[in-house]
Amino acid sequence: xxxxxxxxxxxxxxxxxxxxxxxxxxxxxxxxxxxxxxxxxxxxxxxxxxxxxxxxxxxxxxxxxxxxxxxxxxxxxxxxxxxxxxxxxxxxxxxxxxxxxxxxxxxxxxxxxxxxxxxxxxxxxxxxxxxxxxxxxxxxxxxxxxxxxxxxxxxxxxxxxxxx
Numbered sequence: 341x342x343x344x345x346x347x348x349x350x351x352x353x354x355x356x357x358x359x360x361x362x363x364x365x366x367x368x369x370x371x372x373x374x375x376x377x378x379x380x381x382x383x384x385x386x387x388x389x390x391x392x393x394x395x396x397x398x399x400x401x402x403x404x405x406x407x408x409x410x411x412x413x414x415x416x417x418x419x420x421x422x423x424x425x426x427x428x429x430x431x432x433x434x435x436x437x438x439x440x441x442x443x444x445x446x447x448x449x450x451x452x453x454x455x456x457x458x459x460x461x462x463x464x465x466x467x468x469x470x471x472x473x474x475x476x477x478x479x480x481x482x483x484x485x486x487x488x489x490x491x492x493x494x495x496x497x498x499x500x501x502x503x504x
Contacts (some may be wrong), residue, residue: 346458349429352455353396359451359457360385365406371460374469378417380406396429396451402425402464410415413481423468 345359363370366378382404391397403422410417429451474480 344418347457348453349388349398349451349455350396353429353433355388357386357399358385359389363461365404368458368462368465371406374408374466375406376409377407380404382406382461382465384464386457386460390410391428396456398427398429398460400425400427400460400464401460402468404465406465407426408469409470410475410480412474415475417424417473419470419473419477421465421468423464425464425467445473 347357351357356435362381364378365375365380365382372378382402383427384403385399385504387399387401389397389399401422401424402437406419406421408419409415426446428446428448430448431451433450435448444463
């Protein structure tokens with residue numbers, strides 16, 4: 341079972357701390373709606389440091405092998421998810437950059453008093469999930485995907501029969 345760690349982000353970055361570990365996907369409640377089974381494994385690393393501009397940074401790296409729900413057939417779908425993001429911490433909203441000044445892979449956030457390791461990992465995985473998780477059409481378990489359109493009955497045939 342995953343034990344959540346709550347930490348002071350400014351202290352974490354100033355001491356250049358790092359936390360690495362693994363947990364089961366089922367231990368992260370925010371993922372439950374996307375999982376076919378809770379068997380997936382999530383590997384994570386959270387590093388704190390101060391960048392070249394003397395700004396506190398938290399770098400979150402996740403890699404997961406998940407059993408997602410295919411949105412077409414509702415069967416299990418093995419998916420590998422990985423992501424790496426840097427969270428740059430600022431004192432208040434006045435220090436947030438304009439949208440056009442943001443850098444890809446770096447998010448600037450107002451420094452919270454505490455941060456939850458579980459929430460950081462969950463959010464990173466949720467952001468890395470595919471928009472729609474579906475099997476390839478030849479691998480999908482749905483039977484109506486492989487029917488020829490010629491063999492399908494015309495749903496408007498009933499209306500034609502009513503007309504005559």
